[in-house]
Amino acid sequence: MRGAVLHAPGDVRVEEREDPRILVPTDAVIRLSATCVCGSDLWPYRGIEKITGPSPIGHEYVGIVEEVGSEVSNVRPGQFVVGSFFASDNTCEICRAGYQSSCTHREGMGALGAQAQYLRVPLADGTLVATPDVPSDDLVPGILAASDVLGTGWFGAVAAEAGPGKTVAVVGDGAVGLLGVLAAKQLGADRIIAMSRHEPRQKLALEYGATDIVTERGDEGVARIKDLTNGLGAHSVIEAVGTQESMMQAIRSTRPGGHVGYVGVAHDVELPGEELFFSHVHLHGGPAPVRRFLPELIDLIWNRQIDPGKVFDLSLPLEQAAEGYKAMDERRAIKALLHV
Amino acid sequence: MRGAVLHAPGDVRVEEREDPRILVPTDAVIRLSATCVCGSDLWPYRGIEKITGPSPIGHEYVGIVEEVGSEVSNVRPGQFVVGSFFASDNTCEICRAGYQSSCTHREGMGALGAQAQYLRVPLADGTLVATPDVPSDDLVPGILAASDVLGTGWFGAVAAEAGPGKTVAVVGDGAVGLLGVLAAKQLGADRIIAMSRHEPRQKLALEYGATDIVTERGDEGVARIKDLTNGLGAHSVIEAVGTQESMMQAIRSTRPGGHVGYVGVAHDVELPGEELFFSHVHLHGGPAPVRRFLPELIDLIWNRQIDPGKVFDLSLPLEQAAEGYKAMDERRAIKALLHV
Numbered sequence: 001m002r003g004a005v006l007h008a009p010g011d012v013r014v015e016e017r018e019d020p021r022i023l024v025p026t027d028a029v030i031r032l033s034a035t036c037v038c039g040s041d042l043w044p045y046r047g048i049e050k051i052t053g054p055s056p057i058g059h060e061y062v063g064i065v066e067e068v069g070s071e072v073s074n075v076r077p078g079q080f081v082v083g084s085f086f087a088s089d090n091t092c093e094i095c096r097a098g099y100q101s102s103c104t105h106r107e108g109m110g111a112l113g114a115q116a117q118y119l120r121v122p123l124a125d126g127t128l129v130a131t132p133d134v135p136s137d138d139l140v141p142g143i144l145a146a147s148d149v150l151g152t153g154w155f156g157a158v159a160a161e162a163g164p165g166k167t168v169a170v171v172g173d174g175a176v177g178l179l180g181v182l183a184a185k186q187l188g189a190d191r192i193i194a195m196s197r198h199e200p201r202q203k204l205a206l207e208y209g210a211t212d213i214v215t216e217r218g219d220e221g222v223a224r225i226k227d228l229t230n231g232l233g234a235h236s237v238i239e240a241v242g243t244q245e246s247m248m249q250a251i252r253s254t255r256p257g258g259h260v261g262y263v264g265v266a267h268d269v270e271l272p273g274e275e276l277f278f279s280h281v282h283l284h285g286g287p288a289p290v291r292r293f294l295p296e297l298i299d300l301i302w303n304r305q306i307d308p309g310k311v312f313d314l315s316l317p318l319e320q321a322a323e324g325y326k327a328m329d330e331r332r333a334i335k336a337l338l339h340v
Numbered sequence: 341m342r343g344a345v346l347h348a349p350g351d352v353r354v355e356e357r358e359d360p361r362i363l364v365p366t367d368a369v370i371r372l373s374a375t376c377v378c379g380s381d382l383w384p385y386r387g388i389e390k391i392t393g394p395s396p397i398g399h400e401y402v403g404i405v406e407e408v409g410s411e412v413s414n415v416r417p418g419q420f421v422v423g424s425f426f427a428s429d430n431t432c433e434i435c436r437a438g439y440q441s442s443c444t445h446r447e448g449m450g451a452l453g454a455q456a457q458y459l460r461v462p463l464a465d466g467t468l469v470a471t472p473d474v475p476s477d478d479l480v481p482g483i484l485a486a487s488d489v490l491g492t493g494w495f496g497a498v499a500a501e502a503g504p505g506k507t508v509a510v511v512g513d514g515a516v517g518l519l520g521v522l523a524a525k526q527l528g529a530d531r532i533i534a535m536s537r538h539e540p541r542q543k544l545a546l547e548y549g550a551t552d553i554v555t556e557r558g559d560e561g562v563a564r565i566k567d568l569t570n571g572l573g574a575h576s577v578i579e580a581v582g583t584q585e586s587m588m589q590a591i592r593s594t595r596p597g598g599h600v601g602y603v604g605v606a607h608d609v610e611l612p613g614e615e616l617f618f619s620h621v622h623l624h625g626g627p628a629p630v631r632r633f634l635p636e637l638i639d640l641i642w643n644r645q646i647d648p649g650k651v652f653d654l655s656l657p658l659e660q661a662a663e664g665y666k667a668m669d670e671r672r673a674i675k676a677l678l679h680v
Contacts, residue, residue, distance in 0.1 A: 093572060094596050102596030102620045104572075232433060232444075247613065256434050256442030256626075262617070269613025273587060273606030276623075280442045283616075283623040286596075 003116030004321040004338075006057045009047030010329075012322045017056060017113065020120035025071035028124030030081060032063035032340040034144045035115045036312065037324045039174045039335075040265050045325050048267060056113020059085035060147040062140060063340070065128070066118065074125040080135060081128040082147050082298065083121055084290035085109050090126030100126070100291035115321055117340055129294040132302060141309025141337055142301040145179065149335065150297055150308040151290030152263045153179030153240065157187055158293075159261030159284040160236035164188040169214075169225050171250045172240030173201040175311040175335040176263060178208060180238040182306060185209025189236070193228060195221055195249075201334060204310060218245055225253040233258060239285070240264050247271065256280035263288055312337040343456030344661040346397045349387030350669075352662045357396060357453065360460035365409035368464030370421060372403040372680040374484045375455045376652065377664045379514045379675075380605050385665050388607060396453020399425035400487040402480060403680070405468070406458065414465040420475060421468040422487050422638065423461055424630035425449050430466030440466070440631035455661055457680055469634040472642060481649025481677055482641040485519065489675065490637055490648040491630030492603045493519030493580065497527055498633075499601030499624040500576035504528040509554075509565050511590045512580030513541040515651040515675040516603060518548060520578040522646060525549025529576070533568060535561055535589075541674060544650060558585055565593040573598060579625065580604050587611065596620035603628055652677040 003017035020029050035058050043049040044057070062082045065075050075081055088095055088103035095103050107122045121127055135143060142150075153176045162168045162184040170180045173196035184192045185208060193212040194205035202213050214224045225234055233255035239246055242264025250260050251271075262285030276283070300306045314333035316324050317340075324336030343357035360369050375398050383389040384397070402422045405415050415421055428435055428443035435443050447462045461467055475483060482490075493516045502508045502524040510520045513536035524532045525548060533552040534545035542553050554564045565574055573595035579586055582604025590600050591611075602625030616623070640646045654673035656664050657680075664676030 093570070097597045099597035099620055230433070242613075242617075244613075257437045257439035266613030266617040269617075271611040271613060271616070273582075273584075273609025273611060276611070277582075277602070277606040277609075277626045280439055280626040281624075284621075286617045286620040 001117040002318060003113050004057050005054050006044055006051060007054045009045060012045065012057070012325050014319050014321050017116060020118050022067060022069045023120065025069035026123050026125065028068045028072055028075060028121045028128060029066045030061065030063040030119050030121060031066045032061055032114070032117060032119060034062055034140050034340060035318070035338050036060045036144055037321070037328055037336045037338070038148055039176065041325070042329055043265070043267065045329060056116065057110065058113055058115030059110040060144060061114040061119055062144045062147060068124060072124045075128045075130050079130040081130050082143050082294065083127040084151060084294070085148055086287065087122040087127040088291055089123050090291060095126065098289055098292045100289045101287040115318065115338060117318070127291065129298060131298055139301060141312045142307055143298065144337065145308035145311060146294060146297040146301060148290060149175040149311060150179045151293050152176045152288040154183040154293050154297065155288035155290070156180045156238040156240055156261040156263040156285065157183035159259065160238050161259040162187045162189045162236045165190055166235040167191040167193065167229055168236040168238065169193040169195065169234040169253050170238045170240065171195050171246050172264060173198060173205065174240060177238065177240035178204050178311055178334070179308050180240055181205050181210050182208040182308060184238070186300070186306065193225060193234065200313070218249060221249050222252040229255065235259070236261070238263070242266050242269070244269050251276065251279055251281055254279070254281045258282070259284070261285055311335045315339060341457040342658060343453050344397050345394050346384055346391060347394045349385060352385065352397070352665050354659050354661050357456060360458050362407060362409045363460065365411035366463050366465065368408045368412055368415060368461045368468060369406045370401065370403040370459050370461060371406045372401055372454070372457060372459060374402055374480050374680060375658070375678050376400045376484060377661070377668055377676045377678070378488055379516065381665070382669055383605070383607065385669060396456065397450065398453055398455030399449040400484060401454040401459055402484045402487060408464060412464045415468045415470050419470040421470050422483050422634065423467040423469070424487055424491060424634070426627065427462040427467040428631055429463050430631060435466065438629055438632045440629040441627040455658065455678060457658070467631065469638060471638055479641060481652045482647055483638065484677065485648035485651060486634060486637040486641060488630060489515040489651060490519045491633050492516045492628040494523040494633050494637065495628035495630070496520045496578040496580055496601040496603040496625065497523035499599065500578050501599040502527045502529045502576045505530055506575040507531040507533065507569055508576040508578065509533040509535065509574040509593050510578045510580065511535050511586050512604060513538060513545065514580060517578065517580035518544050518651055518674070519648050520580055521545050521550050522548040522648060524578070526640070526646065533565060533574065540653070558589060561589055562592040569595065575599070576601070578603070582606050582609070584609050591616065591619055591621055594619070594621045598622070599624070601625055651675045655679060
C-alpha cells in the first residue's frame with residue numbers, strides 16, 4: 001500500500017509500505033477514506049520532536065472496515081468507522097471513568113501511520129465507533145475532524161467547564177482552538193473570546209460562535225481578556241497551543257476559581273508553582289479522551305447540527321501529503337485533509 | 341498590648357505593640373482568646389521567606405468582638421468570632437463563587453499580626469463568623485483550627501474531590517494533612533491513605549479516619565500508593581506540604597482523570613508541563629477559601645461531630661510564642677496553640 005513516512009525534519013514522502021494485517025484477535029484493518037495532517041505532526045516535522053529513523057506518521061482516520069480479528073464483535077466489515085489517536089479497550093477502570101486516552105492497554109496510533117491507504121486498529125471493539133451508515137462525501141471531513149481535532153477541542157471546552165453563564169477564552173487559533181470555540185458554543189457558553197490575529201481564522205471562529213476577537217498576545221492579551229471581564233478574567237480558558245507563553249497566557253486570563261482546559265501538547269513548559277498556587281485556577285487537560293465524546297459528536301455531525309469539517313481549508317490526494325505538511329507549517333492552511 | 345514580632349530568622353519575640361483600633365468603618369477589633377503558630381509561619385521563621393524588618397506575625401485567631409466600625413452589621417461586641425487568613429468582603433463575584441481568599445478586596449491578616457492580644461479585622465462583615473454562643477474552653481482549640489488548618493485541609497479534600505467511592509491519599513502529616521484526612525472522612529471517602537513516618541502523627545491520622553499508612557516517600561511512596569490501588573493511583577490526592585518533591589509525589593500518586601488538591605504553599609516548585617499533560621490529573625488548590633467552609637465547620641465542631649483541636653499537641657501562653665515556633669520547627673510539636 002501507499003503511506004506517508006517522515007524521513008527527517010521537513011522530509012515527508014508517500015511511498016510503498018507493507019500492507020497492515022490482523023496481528024491479534026482484537027485487531028481490525030480499515031481501508032481509509034480520508035486522513036489528515038495534525039498540528040502535533042508538525043512537532044517532529046519541524047525537528048522539535050526527534051525521530052530515530054524513517055517513521056510512518058498520522059493518527060487521524062475514517063474509513064471502511066476491511067477485516068476484523070476473531071474477538072472483534074462491535075464493528076464488522078463494510079461499516080464506516082472513526083477512531084482516535086489512542087487505541088483503548090473502553091472497558092478498564094480508567095476508560096470507564098472517561099479517560100480512554102490513558103487506558104491501561106492504550107496503544108498510540110501515530111506509530112502505525114494513519115496517513116496511508118490501510119490501517120491496523122488495535123483493540124477495535126473499544127476504539128472504533130461506526131457511523132449510522134456510510135456517510136455522503138460532504139460529511140466525511142466533519143467525521144474525520146471528530147477523530148482528533150474536534151474531540152480535542154471538545155475536551156478542552158469540557159475540561160475548562162465551558163457552559164451556560166460562562167465567558168470562555170480560547171488561546172490558539174489552529175483547528176483545535178477553532179473547534180474549541182465550536183464546542184464552547186455547543187456547551188452553551190454565553191460569551192466566547194477567540195484569541196487570533198489571522199483573518200481567515202477569525203472569520204471561522206466567528207462562524208463557530210465566537211462573540212469577541214482578541215488579537216493581542218502574552219501580557220497584552222491577558223490585559224484585554226481582563227478588560228472584557230470586569231477585571232476578573234474568563235471563567236473558562238481553553239489552551240490549544242502547548243507553549244510556555246500560551247500556557248501562562250491561559251492561566252493568567254482565568255479568574256480565581258475558574259478553569260483552564262489545556263489540550264496543546266506541552267513542549268518545554270514549566271509551570272511556576274507559586275504563581276499557579278495564587279492563581280486559584282483549576283487546571284486539567286492532556287491527550288483528549290476523544291473516544292468518550294465520539295458517539296455524541298458523530299450524532300451532532302450526522303444530523304448536521306455542527307460542521308467541524310470547515311477547518312479543512314486544503315484538500316489533497318494522499319500522494320501529495322508533503323504539500324499538506326508544508327502548507328500547515330507555513331500557516332498557509334489551517335488543516336490539510338488527505339483523501340485516499 | 342502584647343504581640344509576637346519576628347525580628348529575624350529564628351528570632352520571635354513577644355513585646356509591646358500598639359493597640360489596634362478601628363481605622364475604617366468596616367473594621368472590627370477583637371480581643372483574642374487563642375491564636376496559634378502555622379506551618380506557613382515557619383517559612384519566614386526559617387529564613388526561606390525574606391522579611392524586611394521586624395514584622396508582626398500570625399494569622400489564625402478566635403476571640404470576642406471588642407468594637408465594630410459604623411458599617412459593620414453582621415457581628416457585634418461580645419460575640420465570639422472566628423475569621424481566616426484573608427479578610428474578604430464575601431459579596432464580590434469571586435467571593436460569591438466561593439473563592440474568598442481571592443476576594444477582589446482581600447487583605448492578608450498575617451501583616452496585622454494575629455499572635456497578639458488584640459487584632460483589627462478588616463471587612464469584618466464578610467470575614468468574621470460568630471459561633472452560636474461563647475464556647476466552652478474545650479471547644480476553643482477546634483474553632484481555632486477552623487481559622488486555617490481545618491479550613492485548609494478541608495479545601496484540599498474538596499479540591500481533590502474526596503467523596504464516596506474514592507480512595508484518597510494525603511501527602512504531608514502536618515496539621516493540614518491530618519485535617520485533610522478528617523475532611524476526606526467527613527466527605528465520605530472509602531479509603532484514606534495517610535503518608536507519614538512519624539508515629540504520633542500516624543496515630544492521629546488513624547483516629548481521624550485514615551485506613552492505611554504509607555511511610556515511604558518520593559518514588560517509593562508513589563509505588564506504594566500504586567500497589568494499594570490496582571496499579572492505577574488514588575482518585576484523590578491532597579498535597580499539604582508545598583515542595584517540589586511533595587507536589588510530584590502527589591501528581592504521580594493520582595490516577596488519570598483523578599484530582600490533586602494542593603494546599604501546601606508552593607516554594608520553589610516548577611511543574612514539568614509534559615509530565616503534567618500526560619498525567620491526565622486535575623490540579624486545583626491555592627490559599628484555601630476558608631470563609632466558604634466556616635459556617636459548616638463551626639457547626640460540626642459545635643455539635644462535637646469532629647474534633648480538629650487535637651492537632652494542637654502543645655499549648656502555651658502567648659508570652660512563650662518563641663517556644664511554640666521552636667517546637668514546631670524541630671517537629672517536636674504538630675501545632676502550638678497560644679492562649680491569650
